[in-house]
Amino acid sequence: MSHRFRFRVVIGALVGLAVGSAMGAAGGVARAAVTHEEVERAIREGVRWLKKQQNLDTGAWKDYVANEARTGLSSLVTLALLTAGEPVDSPAIRASLDNLRKWGPEQLDSTYAVALQTMVYAAADPKRDFQRIVANVTWLERAQIVPSDEVDWPGSWTYNLGKRGRRGDNSNTQYALLGLHAASEAGVQAKPAVWNLARAYWEGAQRGDGGWGYFHKQQDQLSTSSMTAAGISSLVITGLRRYQGSEEIHGEAIQNCGKGTTNINLQRGIAWMANRFQVGQNFPTGQSWRLYFLYGVERAGRLGGVRFFGDHDWYREGAEALVHEQDKLGGYWKGAVNEGDPLIATSFALLFLAKGRAPVLVNKLRHGPRGDWDNDADDVRNIVNLVSQDWKHLLTWQVVDPGSASVQDMLQAPIVFLNGHQAPEFSDLAVHNLRDYVDQGGFIVADACCGRPEFDAGFKKLMKQVFPEEAYQLRPLSDDHPVWRAKHLLAPNAYPLMGIEHGCRTVVIYSQKDLSCFWNQMDRTDRDRKNPAVGLATKVGQNIIDYATGRELPADKLIVREVHDFKADAPKRGSLRIAKLQHGGDWNIAPLAVPNLMEALRKPPLGFDVAVSQKDLAPGDPNLIYYPFLYFHGRAAASFSPEDLDALRKHVDPGGGTIFADAACGSPGFDASFRRFAAELFPNNPLIPIPKDDELFSEKVYFNLKDAQYTKAAGGGKDYPQLEGVKINGHWSIIYSKFDIGCALERHSGLDCKGYVYESALRIAANVVIYSTLP
Structure with missing residues (x-):
């Protein structure tokens, strides 16, 4: 009885192999309460709804306060669309930019409107709007309250240039700083005095409990979640990135290395948020400006490098809440009190979802x-x-x-x-x-x-x-x-x-x-x-x-990472087992390639009966008969003795075994040695390219491999895998890839690795395993 016939029993289990399960199943962990797909769908629907609300004649959206913050809401919506991935050259964005460019800072005379407009310019086309950004930065510098303005707590902003004798507030102040921060990343730097004065303001405005209220601490305002989030992000923007600490660099020497960088104000603010974070309310005011608060949390968490506030995974909890709160028919959000306007609510929701998911x-x-x-x-x-x-x-x-x-x-x-x-x-x-x-x-x-x-x-x-x-x-x-x-x-x-x-x-x-x-x-x-x-x-x-x-983007935050358990297992009778072939080279360069592959095949709901751990065998090992599928690869040249070749020849024909090999990271040394090996093993059956219309690449086996993704070092792009094989009795008994598969299977392919990305390598290897069991 041939190996191939004996292992036909595994076909039924393998037919259940689903693309999503093989590529993205969580290794033994519970599925996330909210998924990447759900968030992407919510973002798409929110974008669609916002675009439908645009005035196609003017390119604008209605203003929140018609004579006070002209273009402010249009800028907020545009920023949300850009953040959510709307292309800069889309009709909606082009029309909005044309409208915004009609308004200079003096005409707007609004801290919110100027700051948001600056953020839009920086996100869309900062080179074209460079001079507009410069003008806005100049206006924001002038609008900052300074000691000569006869105010007790300078360094903040109020609603407009009419600042003398008026107190600033923490909401206007955070948006002014967000605008200046966006400008700085576009190459327009505000004066150092602006940052220093703002930093001193935020440090002085912090309340005794570590949080911030709407006004300076001496205005007897309670600390709130939204303003504390503003305080955290503002300290990062104005302080940790903007002022010279104790360290100084002189030539190649670092004086006071590692000293004076701890910011106790920032740590107190994070601690306040950790103790009071609730995704369902803007503490202690409840639903008032809750979505505004979530957008602030996104900035505080991202800029502060904080994934958890206390025990709360702020992005996952916020995303779950927003996905369920979205109007399923319209695609918009609607908050309470001030956020009853769905344009405002939907913009804040999109800003949280889209920016907070950053890899x-x-x-x-x-x-x-x-x-x-x-x-x-x-x-x-x-x-x-x-x-x-x-x-x-x-x-x-x-x-x-x-x-x-x-x-x-x-x-x-x-x-x-x-x-x-x-x-x-x-x-x-x-x-x-x-x-x-x-x-x-x-x-x-x-x-x-x-x-x-x-x-x-x-x-x-x-x-x-x-x-x-x-x-x-x-x-x-x-x-x-x-x-x-x-x-x-x-x-x-x-x-x-x-x-x-x-x-x-x-x-x-x-x-x-x-x-x-x-x-x-x-x-x-x-x-x-x-x-x-x-x-x-x-x-x-x-x-x-x-x-x-490898300059590959990490997945966003809600993509569940696979975690494999590589514990040695005792395979059941009849389980498919894979042997890794020892040879006179670096035969075990990717020790986790086979366990990764087999773990993906056996996970629930697949239930494929496999042994996860591989068996390392030499060609002459008498146990080889129990392992019809042999895998080997390496980077250095592989070598086999005449006795080794004879044993492997008998294993394949008439034994019915399959040999699968790949050159680690496309190694030319291994590639040349494998070609010699194949020619010596079966001199009358040449190693030839497997044609693209072969069943090995099709759903007849399982996966359609027409869009295998190559690594950048292998040229990038998508195409059929470049596999070669030796046919024995009408069946590919030797299957070889000159491009890497094994290193990709253990996610260890480097920048110079010529091969396939992990998902494609897994599909290719799965098809090869399934094909080897076919009669």
Whole structure:
């Protein structure tokens, strides 16, 4: 009886393999209460409704207060549409911009309207509207209340230029700062005095409980959720990114390294929100301006790098509430009291949903009891902002504690970053989670803050705990490592980078020389921005991120990350088992490729009867008969003895076995050796391209593979897989890919890896497995 006949029993189970299940099932975790698809649908419907409300003749939407904030509501709606992905050249946006450009700041004379208009210009076409942004910034500078305006608490804004003797409020003030912040990202910088005065105002306006009210604390106003969210984001905008702290860079030297960056006001504000966060109300006022509050929470969480306020995953909870509150027929939202106007409510809802879903690029790791993990509060924030600008896509970051967060939580970002002065302190659980994170495709970046030897020694010890195997050691990166050319072309000795190789790529990059302090300073002054040392550290950071991610965008926050359990299992009788073929090369370069594939096939609701763990076998092993499906790959050349070839020949014909192989990351060395192997194994049956109309690529097996996605290194784009095979008795008994599949299956394909992306690699491999069982 042939292997192929014996394993026909698995076909019934495999026919249940669904695309969504194979590609996106959560590894043993409960499905999220709100899904990515539900949020996307809500955003689409909200956009559709807003566009229908536009006056097609004027390009405007009705004003909230006709003679006070002209164009303010039109700007808010336009900003919501742009944030939700409406193209700049769409008829709705073009018409709105034409209308907004008719109004200068002097005509508007409204802090809200000028600030929102500035945010629209910066989001849409900042080059075309550069001079308009300049004019708006100048107006906002003039509108700021200063000491000479005879007000006790300068640094704030009120509704317009008529400020003398009037008190500012925290709502106008936050929107003025949002406008100035958007302008700065478009290249128009406000005067340093504006930022400094505003920062001092927010610090002075904070109440004793750590929150903020609508007015300065001395106006006897209660702290509210909406104004506290405004205080948190405003401190980030005005303080942590705008004023010179204790650190100073002189040439390549960092004076007062790591000192003076903790902002107690910010921490008190976050603590206030953590203790009182409720997605259902703007504490303590209930439903009043609740959607305005949620948009503020989005900014506070994103700018502050906060994923959880207390135990609350603010984006997931807010998204779940908004999805269920949306009018299912109309597609709009309608709030209470002031937000009874669905134009206002829908705009705030879209701003929360669309901007809050921004992919997380980096998790900044909390460690140790001394707060040593955050000596440079703006390091990750600044480098992520730079990458966002380079990739032209909003990206964010967050603080994560690996000792309490799940691996699934950590996988929300493809990179984790840590540094410090002292030896990092991680619990046993945190060490375990770090290893699981890497095994599931994550990447570790670290540097010794201020070049401190204590951290250097401690980090090296930590890596030995995370990677106890002898094969995984921290070594200097080679001169030809792709990180040196991932974005900027850097000399290999530009920075003393070390790394750990795991499977198909480097999974840890560590700098003994400070990177974070330079990142911390990169957006503070013109002098720092132009400093060569800052520029070099910034380029190194960009190269590391581009290498670690392959410049592939992370999934948004609501995409459930897969977490596989690779525990060794005892296969049942009749289960499909896969053997990994040992050969005279680096035969185990992707040790988790097979477990990843098999775990995807066996997960509920699939119920496919497979053994997750692979069996490592040499060609002459007598147990080979129990493993009809053999997989092997490598980067170096593979070699087999005549006896090995004879055993494999008998395994395939007449044994009915299947050999599946791929060149790790498209390695030319392995590719050449495999072609020799195939020619020696069956000299009368050549290795030939498998035609695109073969059933292997079609639904006749299971997946239609016509749109397999190639990695950027392999040319990008979508097409049929480029597979080759050897036919024995009318069946492809040897199937080979010159492009990588195995490294992609364990999510460890690097920037230079020529192959397929994970989802496509999984589909290709699944089809090959199913095909091998067909009679």
